[in-house]
Amino acid sequence: MTPDQGAGLPVLLEAVLGVGSEPELRTTLQHLVDSAADICGARYAALGVVDPERIRLTGLYTAGMSEAERAAILGLPDGRSGLIGTLISDPRPLMPDDLAKDPRAPGFPPGHPPVHSFLGVPIRVHTEVFGYLYLTEKRVGGPFLPEDLALVRVLASQAGIAIGNARLYETARRRERWIEGAAAVTTALLAGRPAADALMCVAERARLLADAAAGVILQPTPEGGMEIVAASTHGDPGDLVGTTIAPGSAVLEQLLGGEPVFIEDSSTDPRMTTPVRERFGPSMMLPLQSGGQLIGTLALPRARGGRPYDAVDRLLASQFASQAALALVLADAQHDREQLAVYEDRDRIARDLHDLVVQRLFATEMMLESTKKRSAAAASGDTVGEELARAVDELDSTIQEVRTAIFALQQPPTDAPATFRGRVLRETRGAAVLLGFAPSVHFAGAVDALIPDPVAKDLLAALRGALAAAHRRAEVTSIEVEVDAAPDRVRLTVTDDGRTRRGTRGTTLTWDAAL
Known part of the structure; x- marks a missing residue:
């Protein structure tokens, strides 16, 4: 061991301990390049990180350069020519005596400080070449010595282990x-x-x-x-x-x-x-x-x-x-299940309203209707008859409103169509659930372009009421819905073949609205 080597060992040991104590990869690399410059007394030091997939440099850590010198360097070394390219393609230590006389001297990027002495070693992580470490311009003058190369190779070997650990730590965190x-x-x-x-x-x-x-x-x-x-x-x-x-x-x-x-x-x-x-x-x-x-x-x-x-x-x-x-996919399936639960709950409410509430109201209406007829001959029949007639009308109106609510419950709560044509078809499809058949629908004219939203809402409310009224009539087997739009007016016609209270068949309801 030479005196220079003995003097450098404490610095080397301190550098190895410092490199191995950093869990962050970037901090480890910067500490490594700073330590290498101190051990060998180099003016400049650099550590290039090689991408093994692309065989090129992806990062460069430096020591000894001022901010102005760093800003003057245009890009990274190309990694394919000069001494840098040699280190990447043939990862063995390099220590030429004088770069001015070495044919491999080109390859540093434009703006790199002029250098003469050079020492470069590869850094391996297991069997993979992670990058290279090179030192230039020994401060005491002259070329780098074999002792410098030995110290840097030891540092690079230990750094490979530290870098491997830091990469594992960083990968685990990512x-x-x-x-x-x-x-x-x-x-x-x-x-x-x-x-x-x-x-x-x-x-x-x-x-x-x-x-x-x-x-x-x-x-x-x-x-x-x-x-x-x-x-x-x-x-x-x-x-x-x-x-x-x-x-x-x-x-x-x-x-x-x-x-x-x-x-x-x-x-x-x-x-x-x-x-x-x-x-x-x-x-x-x-x-x-x-x-x-x-x-x-x-x-x-x-x-x-x-x-x-x-x-x-x-x-x-x-x-x-x-x-x-x-x-x-799971969120979409959960949304579908929630929608299905809403539909099932609405169907249950509609069945309960239809099977319990409407039937009881209808039975009460029939009893009042019979009572009104029997009281017609009584002395106070005029007053009682009028009151009973009003009660029957109120019950009839209530039944109509409940049936309309039942039809509304059949409609999907979301994803409603935006066009008037689509909303009409949506109402008739919902009515088909209770009617047992689908009403036929006909459109005439540009209904989507001509009918404004306020008029559309009124017509849809009228359509729901007409469908509910048709469902109330006995022996109804078909319903026809027709929407006829002109530039100045729109007409909604709903025709069914059900039997009325008077025994006649067929009812036509018409709504006209100005545009």
Whole structure:
């Protein structure tokens, strides 16, 4: 052991202890590069992180450079040429005597400080090359010595172990965040959020977890493309919602087939055809599917020039997408069950009203009607008859109102059609449940364009009353509903073939309204 080595050992031991004590990967890497510069007395030191999938640099940590010197460097080393490229392609220690005479000297990015002496070693994590550590410009002048190389190799070896531990710690923390995020999304969706809010919840949570510029949900369109239906961004996402991927796109074929798509740079990838692609860089597009059912796609683009997604990012985001898709399916099924429970409860109420309340009212009306006839010959018959007639009319009106309420209970509580034509058809379908047959409906004229909402509400109320009255009549087997709209008026006609109290068959009720 030389005197220089003996002097450097305490510094090395302190550096190894410092590197191994940091759980955060970024802090570990910065501490490593600072320690290497101190041990060997180098003016500059740098640690480059290599992406094994892309064989290029994804990060650079430096020591000894001022903010002005760092700002003057234009980008990272290309990782393919010069000494840096040699360290990546052939990860063995390098210590040339003088860079000015070495043909491998080019490769530093423009703006890098001029260097002469150089020492570089690879950093391995198990069998994988994590990156490289290089030192330049020994402060005492002259080239680096073999003793310096020995110290740096020991530091790099210990750093590989510390980096491996830090990566495991960071991966565990990222996995924990994604699991917590998936659990939060599942809880929120099963709490009964509307469909639009549920999709927005997935997009928002995924954007935050992935540190993306946007979280986007796309769903298939009837034309065979895909449309953005929910978007979460740092600002206003209004220009994203409604953006479509046209049929025939190579990306679209993968997405509709339930395959994930990973994009290096959305702004330059020819597969990306949407007009908003210019603002984004790395992107993940993950299928939202459960049990073979494709709900849509979760897209997580980062800003242009943003950090690429690594293998851990892709794995965790794909697992989140699978969990979110399952939660969406379960939430939709729960919503259907709740709707079915509402319908069943309404049917029960309608049956109870029809079987108990209406029948008793009708029986009371018949008794009063009989009493009125028997009292017609009495001395006070005029007064009693009038009172009984009013009572009969009140009961008749009450029965009509209850029947109208019964028909209204047959209507779905949500997702009502917006057009007048659809609302009329909705009323007649609901009436068919009690009538035992579906009334026939005919429209004449542009009913949806001509009839304003206030008039539409009055006509629908009249239609409900007419259907309830028809149901009251005996032996009714058919009902015809006709809506005739003209530019200046609208007419609603309801005709049934039921038997009236007087024994005649067939009743026609007509309502006219000015437009």
